[in-house]
Amino acid sequence: MSLFGRRPRPVHAPKLKPRRSSSDQAVNRVSLAELTPDLPRYLGQAASLQLSNFEVVSGAIAHSPTTRDKVALTRVARVSLSKLEGLLEEIERGGDRPEELMEYFAAPVESFRERTRSSDWHETVVTSYITASMLTDFFLALADGLPPAPRERIQKVLSDDPSHIIVEQLRSAIDAEPVLASRLALWGRRLVGDTLLVARSSLAVPGRVAPDEARLEPVFTELIAAHTRRMDALGLTA
């Protein structure tokens, strides 16, 4: 397998300009499908980021202030591990070794985790939630450009969403300690840039011309809009 190989891709009618339609989501997903990397590269990066998310969640479990928080987060960790396992199985189905595809992304993913790391427990929970949600949205959309069989399996694996657990946990923390709100709002905002950058790096396949910025813009606009809705759900300003 080759991480950098180019494969023939179905030709879509070009949709260069964002347009209002009955489904903005559909527009963005078509735009992204044309920029989807090869399956091994997609899987290696998605699995590396999922493993990193699991490490963030398990770090938050280790430092949870209460057993109740620990228990809630183990359920989030379980979803994260299920997604990882689904991606690993898909890698093995393609005849590759997970560690080989993932190794290539270990350094950039570690650097992403460093930049989004906090020593504060609430901020760590926000990180696990916000970065995982944005990247899941992104990889779900990106999967549209994969061959049909893996696409269906991958989109199924990535669809499980444990957000309600974290939303409930953070909302009750903020209710109990309202001073948290402005700090967590700032922290959430800080995460967006790094997360969009790591998403963008998934598209920049070496040897291919740089993606058309005009085409990317509506995709990132939609990711940011979803982020704003998530922050709203926490009662925080995005």
Place this chain on the structure above:
Amino acid sequence: MSLFGRRPRPVHAPKLKPRRSSSDQAVNRVSLAELTPDLPRYLGQAASLQLSNFEVVSGAIAHSPTTRDKVALTRVARVSLSKLEGLLEEIERGGDRPEELMEYFAAPVESFRERTRSSDWHETVVTSYITASMLTDFFLALADGLPPAPRERIQKVLSDDPSHIIVEQLRSAIDAEPVLASRLALWGRRLVGDTLLVARSSLAVPGRVAPDEARLEPVFTELIAAHTRRMDALGLTA
């Protein structure tokens, strides 16, 4: 619910002396069944120890030297979380809150984890394997004294065994670096005492007379024999 409540228990024909039979395991399980605590206490302690095991494994994941090691351990973590989830569901089925039953054991379990903690990665992997295996054996046997319906569900949940993953990982580490063997053998031996003590504490229900030591002895003998087989599988002296 009461953590300390006593409930009527089926009367077994007393089997005070260890005896050789076609199945030593069966002898020990009968002996333990008479010392099984109430279901809420059993579940609270089993879930606390399972959560602790998950934290040990996820700490080992965070400090794995290679992506391959990380990936292998995520599969162990997944089994640990499945067992925890099964125990949590059983707690909720009984109308209790997991955090309430588990809170009671948080301090002793934390103390157990501290005593079996290592800053060395290989030792941490040995801890996650040896303590989890012994305690799973123990709680499987102890479940024999639970009412039939939860007993069956719990024994099913606890039966999943990811040992082969860790055995393979440790064997190849020892093959690559034979000097590890004597240190890990010592570490394994060191873990046994603390693990047996925490197992024993599951039986010492306040308000009940101390368990008959003669009855406990064969149980612990069997736990140690299983430990010896596990160390043998690693090529280590128990």
